[in-house]
Amino acid sequence: MIATAADLAAQHRRQGLRLGGLGRVSEAFLHCHRAVALAPADPENAAALADAAATLASLLPGRAHLARQAWLYRLAQLLEPAHLQALVGLGNRLAEDGLPAAALAQFLRILAIAPDFTRICSNLASVMRRQGRPREAVDLNRRVLVDSPADAAAHYNLAILLLGLGHFAEGWRHYEFRWQTKDFPSPKRDFRQPLWTGEALAGRRILLHSEQGLGDCLQFCRYAPLVATTGRVILEVQAPLVRLLAGLPGIERVIAKGEPLPPFDVHCPLLSLPGAFGTTLDTLPPAPYLRAAGDRAAAWRRRIGDDGRLAVGLVWAGNPDNPRDFERSLAFSLLAPLLRLEGVRWLSLQVGDRAADLAQAPMVEDLSPWLTDFAETAALVSGLDLVISVDSAVAHLTGALGRPGWLLLPWAGDWRWLDGRDDSPWYPTACACSARPRPATGRRSSRRWRRPSGRRSPTNPGKPMSDNLDALHHQAIALHQAGRRVDAAHLYLSILRRRPDHSDARHNLGLVAVEGGDLASGLTAIRAAVATDPSYGRYWLSYVQALTDDGRLDEARRALPRVLRLGGERGWSGALAARLFDPRQLLAEAEARRRASRQADAQELARRVLALLPRSAAALGLLGGLAVETGRPEAAGALLARGLLLDQRQPGLYAEFGRLLDSQGRPAEAEAACRRALVLDPGDGEALALLGRGRWSRGQHSAIGLFRRAVTVNPADHQSHRCLAVYLMMHGRLAEAWEHYEWRWQSPDFSGPPRHFRQPRWTGEALDGRVLLVHGEQGLGDVLQYSRFAVEAARHGRVILEVWPPLLRLLSGLPGVERVVAAGDPLPDFHLHCPLLSLPRVFGTDLDTLPPPVAVPVDRTLAARWRKRLGKAAGRKIGLVWAGGPTAAGRSMAFERLVPLLSLGGLSWFSLQLGDAGAEMAGCRQVADLSPELGDFADTAAALICLDLVITVDTAMAHLAGLLGRPCWVLLPHGNDCRWLINRADSPWYPSLRLFRQSEEGDWPGVIERLAAALGETFGAPVNAPVND
Structure with a gap:
């Protein structure tokens, strides 16, 4: 018997139904499709294929099969127009494709076909919410629950709607049904222990x-x-x-x-x-409630730096595994207009595959490789001015840290951002920018507080604005928002000439100035707008933000309450308040003021933090460190001890304790404290620097490694840069040392402030006829030692050298130097400048390339006079200097230590000692005092060339003798200056010098003993006197 087409179709249909029952839906679809092809008029075949198509469509995974899924639903609907599964599936498909109007029509059609099918009301409610109709959606879900009180999906959907409307009390009750819904992303955890519902824990x-x-x-x-x-x-x-x-x-x-x-x-x-x-x-429990680790936050702040631009983090995509991610994430290309804004440094916090989008935007810095977890991301976010993010975990992190964040939300955002709000009660520092349509008057700007104000009503009701002036003002605003600031400013000024009391124009003119970098003019204009209309919150907001940008944070804090009282823009004013009063911000300011030697200001800010957070170990540590610096060791100890009682995991506290112990002369305990700090944080720059200085003072070579680590961890640690420079100089590694030595200007205790000239600094480029000013710095000896580099610079072009007045006559004869002027005298015209001790860096000087001392000419008349004056002295003539200036106690010695040398035979002694220390030789007839006749260094040089030897401690006299090529023996303390290097009896700077070093701290007797022996060897003088001790 031959099977007919109808028979074969029936066989395929039955096979399809059987396979469908076994869950083999794809095979079932193929059999049902064959059945329809064989017998298209049979309604049973069409119904079976419709079921198979709808089922198969519902099982297709992810968004990769959207088109095929829609096609299958449409096929089922074509085969059976009233097929509810197909109608519902297609409606859901349209809703997920971002076609809410079409989805709404589809669900309403279902209700028309099946009025009792109330479950569709949940789907209809979801679409209405997406259309901005949440209250209607609530009513629909309630209708479902009337008919189906146990419908978990309806409860869950109602919860989402209620929570999005801020009806939390009822919303949380329905939200507990989430575990019973089919598609909820987290499985319910089944524990034998009971669920806690708010009862007292009583120690459990x-x-x-x-x-x-x-x-x-x-x-x-x-x-x-x-x-x-x-x-x-x-x-x-x-x-x-x-x-x-x-x-x-x-x-x-x-x-x-x-x-x-x-x-x-x-x-x-x-x-x-x-x-x-x-x-x-x-x-709601308030935010912020999370904080970044202080050391990592500081490291990120150092890495980001401050180049004057706004540091803004970007996240444009969420978790791709989220089924709604396609709705929350956006195409990177949409950010292009934002990335063209001036004055913004864009930093990408985007992780995952979407970070590859940055190939389109080289102006955005990719930080994702370093964001290993959320602790690291938090440290970065804490140092940013703003984070702009789609609905992602980073958006929540930013809010939880209390940092300013702008949220880019889809039209119907997640319930937690609430409906119809541009702020967030969960995160006061968040400002929401959703894709929902806004009124035509609404405008957005790269920085919302800088949005030009354009109120329709005039500022002064008694002086109505003419239509012409009104149109002119709106034209100015349009130009302003288009980035044509100069054109906008001209129009604002035109308005103000006609209406000087037009506060909107005054305010907007101030914004133009601020945006152009002229904060002073901008503040003046905005302040005038505030004075004209002190009741308008937007003006106050702009004023406070401009003060903040100008670094006038105390003034900004005093003015901020007006912004908050008047309203302003809640999202940004809240973010501004969080920024200004954020304890982390206050601590960062306090640290900055401490580094600037503004201890009183730093102390005030740290105390303010302690008032906000009485258990802040970081604030106690800072106050303790300030107490150390201001000479209050008992207070410092108490503050630091309190801090450690609260938090023994704070490396900074141990580092501050180390500083305290070091200042009390307890080096072993100080090192132990620093080691503890480094156990907690191997990158603690303060502990590394302190440990390095301690080891250096004990002559341990491991100090250099600690200094290198300190400047690597904290590149702005000027003290460690200086220590590293000095250490390298002492070891003769000059070329590397000069780079670190440039940090001397950043140190508050450096001997002289940096000179600020309008002319640029010279870095070694060709002078091409231009005049270079080389200006002396630090002490007299420094200028004498480095004057050789002024002569080197003169080989490149015209050089003016500025020196201290006592050196003027002597150095006026430097070969090649066009002119030498005294510090304090008017400067001649020049084109470039360079500090004297920065010239070795310009020339790349190392020990092998040191220029020789410059042969400065000595006044012949003066020299002849001194020869006549000293010619009558018997034997070898030796000059003595035993003390430096008042700040050089460690380099000086008492005159009495030299007394044993005076009995050596065949020698005549002359004092070149200046200042109060000269009185120490009163009554000593063996030494002739030349100091009354030494008016300046030209006089001293003339006397010095008439001597056979100069013996001096580390003073300018040693440099003068070396410069003149005269024999000079220099007596050095144990911790000598870096210019004399270590473990050498000679000096590469001055071939005529011989160095006598203390073998240990305070060992002047040993130095005098070796000096006496050397005198005997050199001049044949008998060593017949005991050396005092």
Whole structure:
């Protein structure tokens, strides 16, 4: 018997139904499709294929099969127009494709076909919410629950709607149905321990476990410290959050998901905590509640630096595994207009595959390789001026840290951002920019506070604005927003000439000036607008922000309450308040003022932090460090001890303790404190520097490695740069030393401030006829030692040398130098300048390329007079200098130590000692005092060339003798100046010098003993006198 087409079709249909029942849907679809092809008029075949197509469509994974899924639903609907599964599936497909109007029509059609199919009201409600109709959506979901009180999806959808409207009390109750919905992203955890619902813990241990995504955990971890006030808390979170959330106060332990759980008595999912606490909009736990590790935050701030631009972080894509990610994320190309803004440094915080989008934008710096977890990301975010992010975990992190954040939200954003708001009660520093349509008058700017004001009503009601002036003002605003600031400024000025009291134009003119970098003029104009209309919050907001940008933070803080009272723009004014009063910001300011030697200001800010956070170990550490610097060791010890009682994991506290102990002459204990700091943080620059200085003072060569680590960790640590420079000089590694020596100007205790000229600094380029000013610095000896480099510079062109007045006559004869002027006298015209001690760096000088001392001419008349004056002295003539200036106590010795030398035979002694120390030889007839006749260094040079030898401690006299090529023996302390190097009896700077060094601290007797022996060997003088001790 031959099977007919109808028979074959029936066989395929039955086989398809059988396979469909076994879950083999693709095969079932093929058999049903064959059945329809064989017998297209049979309604049973069409119904079977419609079922198979709809089922297959519902099973297709992800968004890769959207077109095929829609085609299958449409096929099922074509075969059976009233096929509910196909109608619902196609409606959902349209909604997910971003076609809410079409989806709405589809769901309404279903209700027309099946009025009793109330479950479709949930789908309809979702579409209405996306259309900005959340209240209608609430009513629809309530209708579903009337008919189906146990419908978990309807409860969950209602929860989302209520929470999005801010109806938290009811919303949290319905939100507990999330575990029963089919597509909820987190499985319910089944523990034998009961669920905690808010009852007293009474010492029991609770497990708080995260659910859903990283952003959810960041948002709701704020409840963990609240729970910890009633019992012991274990917090289980995703691994990338462990290090960050370990800092939450009161938490007994933070563990990563997947690790073995410790014993616990009750448990609660994180997103059930708001319901347990009965949270409403008015009782939200406040932000910020997370903080970045201070050392890592400081490291990121140093890395980012401050080049005057606004540092803005960018995130344009969320988690690709989220089914709604296509809606939340945006194409990188859409950011192009933003990236063209001036004055902004763009930093990418985007991680994952989408970070590859940066290939399109070389102006954005990719920091993703260094963002290893959220603790590291938090450290970076804490130093940014702003973070612009789509709905991502970084957006929650920014808000949790209390940092300014702008959210780029889809038209119908997630419930947690609430509906119809551009701020967030969860995060006061967040400002939402959604894709929902805005009124025609609404405008957005790269910095919202700088949006030009354009109120329709005139400032002064008694003086109505003419239509012409009104049009002119709106034209100015349009030009301003288009970036044509100069044209806009002309129009604002034109308006002000006609209406001087037009405060909007005055305000906007101020914004133009601020945006152009002229903060002073901008502040003046904005202040005038505030004075004209002190009741308008926008003006105050601009004024406070401009003060903040200008670094006038105290004034900004005093003015900020007016912004908050008047309203301004809530999102940005809240962010501004958080920035100005954020304890981390206050601490950073305090540290900056401390580095600038403004200890009183730093102390005031640190105390303000302590008032906000009485248990802030960081603030106590800072106050303790300030007490060390201001000579209050007892107060310092008490403050630091309090800090360590609160937090023994703060490396900075141990570093400050090290400084205190070092200042008290307790080096071993200071080193132990620094070692403890480095155990906690191997990159603690302060501890590295302090440990390096301690080892250096004890002559340990490992100091150089510590200094190198210190400047690597903290490139702005001027003290470690200087120490490294000095150490390298002492070891003769000059070429490397000069680079670090340039940091001398940053040190508050450096002997002279940097000179600021309008002319640029010379860096070695050809002078081409231009005049170079070389200006002396530091002491007389420094100018004498480095004067040779002025002569080198003169080989390149015209040089003017500025020196201290006592050196003017002597150095006026430097070969090649066009003119020598005294410091304080008017300077002649010049084109470039360079500090004298920066010239070796310009020339790349090393020990092998040191220029020889310059043969300065000595006044012949003066020299002849001195020869006549000294010619009658018997034997060898030796000059003596035993003390430097008042600040050189460590280099000086008492005159009495030299007395044993005076009995050596065949020698005549002459004092070249200037200043009060000369009185020490009063009554000593063996030494002739020449000091009354030494008016300046030209006089001294003339006397010095008539002597056979000069014996001096480390003073300018040693440099003068070396410059003149005269024999000179220099007596050096144990910790000698870097210019004399170490372990050498000669000097590469001055071939005529011989060095006598202390073998240990204070060993002047040993130096005098070796000096006496050398005198005997050199001049044949008998060593017949004991050396005093």
